[in-house]
Structure formats: structure tokens, C-alpha cells
Amino acid sequence: MIKEYKTLCDIAGPIIVADGIEECSFGELVEIILPDGSVRKGEVLEAKSNRALVQIYEGTEDLNMGNTRIRFTGKPVEIKLSPDIIGRIFSGFGEPIDQGGPIIAETTKSILGDPINPYARDYPSEFIQTGISAIDGLNTLVRGQKLPIFSGAGLPHNDLALQIARQAKVLGKQDRFAVVFGAIGVTFEESNQFIESLRDSGALERSVLFINLASDPVIERISVPRFVMTTAEYLAFELDIHVLVILTDITNYCEALREVAAARKEIPGRRGYPGYMYTNLASIYERCGRIKGKKGSITTMPILTMPDDDKTHPIPDLSGYITEGQIFVSRSLHAKSIYPPIDVLPSLSRLKDKGIGKDKTREDHANVMNQLFAAYARGREVQELAVILGESALTPTDKHYMKFADAFEKHYVNQGFFEDRSIQETMDIGWEMLSILPASELTRVKDEFIQQYYQSKGNEK
């Protein structure tokens, strides 16, 4: 039986406390009825024998102690799901905000979900061709991976994410594919860019969007990724669809988390973020993957803007510890007008080794990748050295490396927003770059590949 109470006794930030509660459960959905009849939603954060601590999603503005009614619904926050949700746009609290009318639920699910049994996981190993050399060649994405984009304010991370969403494909397969997009506290313009771009490429009718704009309630941001992941799980594991999840911007999510923690007077961890932020982020990111015996998969690309481009900031730091690699968007490459400005050295895809090689991409892929990394790292050192000492002080080998590093940025990393390179093209450009170096420098490539692919230009010793 649903009961209503008028026993509000504390209001602080997004948190209220109600007294004299007969029965409430942890995590239960609560409805708050304001004196003017409007309804807000909240969630029980702490359930005591006669008290409940409730977090209000839409904020506590206009609430008053005497006349606000609280109704406990007896169930956790849930989402209504059916195959019809594909192509629809929802608010940050899972209500349809397009003109499509309400969703008739085939099933309802708690947005918290259960953890995937590690034994049930299937290892991600299917190569996704994004058509971007810096990703395909060096930081390969595979189906079921969670690969965030670490970026900064003013960098083209959204373009990159959109290009990936548009071009991503698994070679030789025609599987059902969908995009689930979660906008967390972004501006109208940013969100519109995503919607328009998905519409232009025809991807909107196979997308599900959850939009929480910067002006929408802050606390709602905490639930957006959970609605997104619950939807993705439904599509992937019940409807056998391959899902690409894009979440932007995780930084806003963490800030909302901090706001609630502060309102609850919790002991803060680093930079005021709550100590459980790692676990909390993991409960979102880890819902991605593949499951044995299920056809669908969830690949996640969260986007986060690093405050002051600082990757030791708790948000990128904790994300990096949970996700399977990261794509770094670099300000200095962006300044050189290189698009996509991916700094490949700190970027990493942890699952790449299972997705590349013979029968997947090309047999020389791993060797070429390692050599490109090593050579570019050396080339960057040489570039720095040249700044201090002048180019004339460099040894002949060093000069090769410097030339390599420049060419690598201009021809390998750099490509057009609509340029969709096949993995063959990417590999060939890679060899073109390596051929700038003398063959004896290619210590990480097997001899047979050098003989097969190295384009001798008379610069051997």
C-alpha cells in the first residue's frame, strides 16, 4: 500500500529528510508532491526505522516543511523498455521528450542492474574498423570494449566521437547495430550537434537518446548513465543488437556525484570527490562487454573533459583505472591543425592484442604498431632535443627520427572528418612512415615483414 507523509524535517541542497516513516526501502523511488500539485522524483539514500533520507532529482526549490507531501512508491527507479524505444529521445529521467508519445512497456527494469558474472563474460576480440588510422592502427577498438576519450575544453572530441559512431563497422558482417547516446549536463548546442549529425548520417532511427542539458536538474545526471546502460543491456542481451554507447560528459556526472556527497556531509576524498567514486564509476563502465551465448554486445565510449588537461585529476584517473584504455585528444596537435588530434603515445587500447593480427587485420599489425610507437616516442624526444640544441647537433639517425615524427603526425594521424580509411590503407601508410627510417632501426619488426613491406628508398646504411 502506498502511503503519503507530510513529515519533512530537513532540507539541504538536493537532500531531504522525512520523519515518522512506517515503511520505506533502500533505493526506493519517492514522489514529492508540492503544495501547487507539481510532482518531483527522488530516491531513498538511507532508510532507517522511522526516517528516510531522500535525494530529490529535480532539486528542492519551492519545497516547504508543512505542506509538501512525500509518497513512497515501493519500487526502485525503473525504466520501461520495448523494441519501440529505438529511434526515440528521452529526458534524463527516462521520460519521452520527442513527439512520439509514451512507451508501452514490454518489460521494466531497475536502472541499477546486476553485475555481470565474470565467468559469463566473453572476451572482446572482434576488430571494429573506425576508419581512423590513429585508432585502428595503434589503439585498436574491439567489440565490447570500454574506451573513453580523454579530452579538454575546446577540443574536437565530439567530432571524433561522431566520426567513430558514423564509420564504425566490423568487417565482413552485417549485424544489427544501434547507438545509445547519453548527454549528461551538456549544452543545447552540443547535444544538438549529436542529434543533427546522427540524423544526417541516417543513424538516428537506430539510436536511443537520453538528454540532460546543462539547465536540467543536476541530480538527474546521476541517473542518466544508468538509464543509458540499462537500455544498452536490454538491446544487446535481449534483442541481440550490437550497441555503441556514447556518454558525454562524464566530468559533469562526477560533479553531480560530488554535489550529493557534499550535501550528505560525507567525508570527501581527493579534490572533494567522494571516496566511493571509483566503485560508482565502475558500476557504469563495467556494464559494458560481451556475454557468452548472447549475440549482442555493448561497446562504450565515454567522453570526459579533463579539468585543465590534467590526467591526474580524479575523474580521468579513476576512469583510466576502470576502462580498457583511453584515447587522448591533444591540445598541441590541435594547435598544429591536425585532425583528429589524437596523441597516440599516452593513448592505449588494452584489448587491441586480441583484435589484431592474421585473419583479423593483417599479420604484421602488432609488429608495425610497436615499431611506430617506439619510433614516434624517439622522434618526439629528438624534436625536443632539436629545440634546445638546434637541428645541426643531431646525429644522422636522429634526423631520420625527426623526419619520421613530423611525417607521422601529418600523414598518419592527420585525416579528414569524412575520410574513412580501411585497415589496409592504414597499414600501408604505416609502412610508408617506417620506410623513412633505416631498416636496421626496425628492431621490433620481424625480418620477414621487413622484406615484404619495407619500401627501400636508398637510405639504408
Added chain:
Amino acid sequence: MEYGKIVSISGPLIIAENLPDSKMYEVVRVGKEKLFGEIIEMHGKQVFIQCYEETLGLKPGEPVQLEGFPLSVQLGPGLISSIYDGIQRPLELIFDQFGSFIARGIDVPPLSSKKTWKFIPLKQKGDEVSAGDKMGYVQETPSLKHYIMVPPGIQGTIVEIKEVEATIQDTVVILRTKDEEKMEINMVQTWPVRRKRPVKHKIVPNKPFVTGQRVVDTFFPVAEGGTACVPGPFGSGKTVIQHQLAKWADADIIVYVGCGERGNEMTDVLMEFPHLKDPKTGRFLMERTVLIANTSNMPVAAREASVFSGITIAEYFRDMGYKVALMADSTSRWAEAMREISGRLEEMPGEEGYPAYLSSRIASFYERAGKVQTLADEPGSLSVIGAVSPPGGDLSEPVVQSTLRVVKVFWSLEATLAYARHFPAIHWLNSYSLYQKLADQNFEKEVDARWSKDREMAMSILQKEAELQEIVRLVGTDALSEKEKLVLLTAKSIKEDFLHQNAFDDVDTYTSPQKQFLMLHNIIYLHQLAEQYIEKGLNTHEVENFAIREKIGRVKYIPESEMERCNLADPIKESFEKWETQHKESSQ
């Protein structure tokens, strides 16, 4: 059965009342769904419980039931090749019975009580036995005898023992205790995870723990029964190193604890280990591995327990006289679990919000490692290798610092090495091992008398290189003498041809100490000869172009079975002699 009542729920922390007989650290079942929990604090009538499962939907007023025993693990045949969560629930069986997701209130026994094992006695009727003695064994895998020991605290004379096909619950031995009481013993023991298992006494580690990883064995070795930690920022390859050690380390049993880490990493182990073979026994690696997987999205309290569950299982195998190694990835997540629970308990925080007892907990965990004389008077060892994930790669944070105070080996992972894809990204100048002497003595005896000389030389070249790089950065290489340039060249060779090791290459992934010695000796020998010949007018860039250098670089890809091909001493010498003759001809 006694029932209490929930009065408050906040995340994994539950407060209950009306449980007068409860004990500290006792296991309880919470709510109607009977969720697992453990008592962690008591205040007056209130009992504080940390719940190992998601508490969503729990209500104040629901019952709490005492189980009467502390959090324990079951030890017996069937452990090997299993994968458990943090409180030893078998994930494979849960998957079979309940599907892909872990629902709540699942109660599946960790060891199969239906499967039968052939018990083969080692003792006879009339033998006097006491705690820890091996009464018999079960051939659990083709390469592993699972000994059935007298449980701790028990002593007596065997009245009945025979070869029998039995389940773990069936009686296999009957003892008559001192008080003339009959005692039936089966093949399963239960042991509380937070209490260390008894041994006769500890002994000082005296043998290196061979891992097949060059930078580890040659430069920063661990001892059997030693402790090591691997701190590093994300992406620096902690997990790959842990996996490499789990794969190739010279141990009888590996317990791998995935504590608050990625689910896919555990899947990687589960998919890969059944196909990999132990280079020594030729058996599959999975046949010596126990996995504990409490991934980051699984309940945080069970993560706190996972490390203890793992080490208790490891101790149990150590008690059989085995060489056991435990990998914990990552202890930072374990510490964070402690912090989260501590925060909910509103304890006064220490550094960075971690509880004040952080360092004592860490110390007591690592102290459970060691080489021991078991109760049956046999040597056994338990080595512990813990990964640490410091926020922002900052080594001054409390978990790293508390760990460094207790461990003997420190492998410092550096992001700069990882960016250049130099793996393992263990930095040669910042890392250290206090087992160096012990390892030297052993390797000098077993591998080559020049072992430590070569290593010291290599180390001093790397040190020197770091100093020279400073100069090069300021004034360029032209200011260096030929000998100094040679140091740079040799250092580069040590880094690329020796320290760099590709975990994903079939041959390079494991290198025996014998081959490690040859590989390093090639480089050092070339350096020594070059030093001599520089006096005779040899230039460093001529050395750089020696064809033999490329060969030295390829030694890592020569299989162990063709060891003789790894020794390049003669061709190295010939290169220099060839130069000398050419040099003489041209100068004439």
C-alpha cells in the same frame, strides 16, 4: 535460530538491533532475501553489518539471522581451476544455475559435495598423527596431489583409513583422540579468512622465485616466500605483469585475486590459462590456478574480503608443502573498499580519507606471506605480489607508502616507458629488491659464476647513461668521449635487447635464467671488448654498425630448446678481430 531486526540501511552498511548473542566478525544473513553480511562493529544494542551484496530494496524491520561462525572459506579437493567471487561463491556454478548476471541471495556451496575423489592413504592404521600431517591424497589434477591433512587443533591415532572413492563430505579417516573419543575426518576444512593458518615456524627465504621475466629475475628478483609490490599509473602494464607472473612463475599453485578490477581481465585469464602450458611440467596452467574475481562493479564489501579469502586458500596449499604464489590486483581497490566502509561507519579518517588502520591491515596481509616449516615439518612457501594503483601515479599516497614499508621488492612502473611501449615498464633506476644477494648466490651456483658481475656492470652502465643523458640534453652528443658514447650505445642495447620483453610473443614471453645470463652476457661482452678496442682507435659509430649487434637483438626470439645459439661470444670476438685486420690494412 535467533532473529534480529534491521533499523537502518545506507549502501552496504546495515544497522540491526536485538541480536544479544552476536559476535564480532560473525556472518549474518540479512533481510528476507538472506543476503550475506558480516558484523564489523557493535555499539550497545546496535550491531553494524557490512553486506556483501547489493542492498537495494531492503527495508528497516526485515529480519537478520546469525550464522554462528566468522567469515570462512571451505578448503578441500575441487579448489583448483575454480573461479570464485570475494566470499568464495563459485561463479561458474552460479552462471550455470542463474545465468549471466549475479542476482542476490544466491547460496551455492563453493566445493561440489557430489563429486567423488579417489582418496589414497599415506598413513596406516595405528599411526599417531597430529595437526597438519598428511594422511593421504587425492590426485586433483594430473600434476597436483591434493593432500588431505589433519585439521589444525586435532591429534590422535588412526583407527580406520583405506583407499576409497569419496565425496568431500564422506569420512575418509577415523581417529581416536587422547580422550579416547572417536573422530571422523572428511576431506574438507573450514577456516576463518581473517585468521592466519598455523605453521611450525617461519624460515628466512633462501631461494629466488624464478619468473622468466628478465628485468625481474636478473635485476629485481623476488624470493620464494617473499613479497613484492608493483605500483604504477593506469596503462603502465600492472595487470600484464601480474598475468605474466601467474603464467610463468615457478610455483606449484597460483592464487590470482582480481580485486576490484576489470571483468574482461578475469575473462582473459579464464580464456587463456586453459590453453597455456607450464614450461616445467608441461601441464596446463589452469591446473595449478585458483581464481578469485571480485570485479569493480561487484559489491564493495566482498571486495574487502576477497584478498583474505585468496590468502587463506593460498596458505592451505602452502601447508601441504607447496610453493604457492598469490597475485593481488589491485590492493588499492581493496584499500578503497576499506575506506568506503570506514566512511559509512563515520570513523575518524586518516590520510586521504583512508581509515587509520590502513597500514596495519596492509602489513598484516603481507606478513601472511613467507617461507615456513609446516606443521608436518616440511618446507612450504607463499609469495605475495601485490599491484598498487596510486591515483595519478603519485607514489607518495598512503597505500603505496604503507605497502613499501612491508614489502621487500619494489617494481616501479613508469608512464614514460609505457608510452614508448617499453614493456615491462619497470624502471631500472627507481626499482629495488632486497633479495638481490640471495638471488646472486643461487644463480652464481646454478647458472654462471659471472652472473652478479654482469648484472652489476649492466646496472652501472644504466646509471651512467642517466647521468650522460643530462649532459646530452644540454650540449648534445658531440661533447662526449668515445667511451661515453659507447655507454649510451650499450645502455640502449640493454634496454631494447634485454629489458624489453614482449609478453605477447610466444618465445619472448618466458626466458629461463640460463638464457637471461647469455643474453646479458652478449651485451656486456661486446661492451667490454669495445672498450678495449676504442683504445686502438675504434669509433663508437663503427660498433653501432657491427652486424653482430642486430643478432644480439634477435636472441630473444631464439627458443629455449636452441640455447647454444644464444651464446654469441665467439662471433662477437670475431667482429672485433675483423675490424682490427681491416683497420690495419687501411692504415697501411
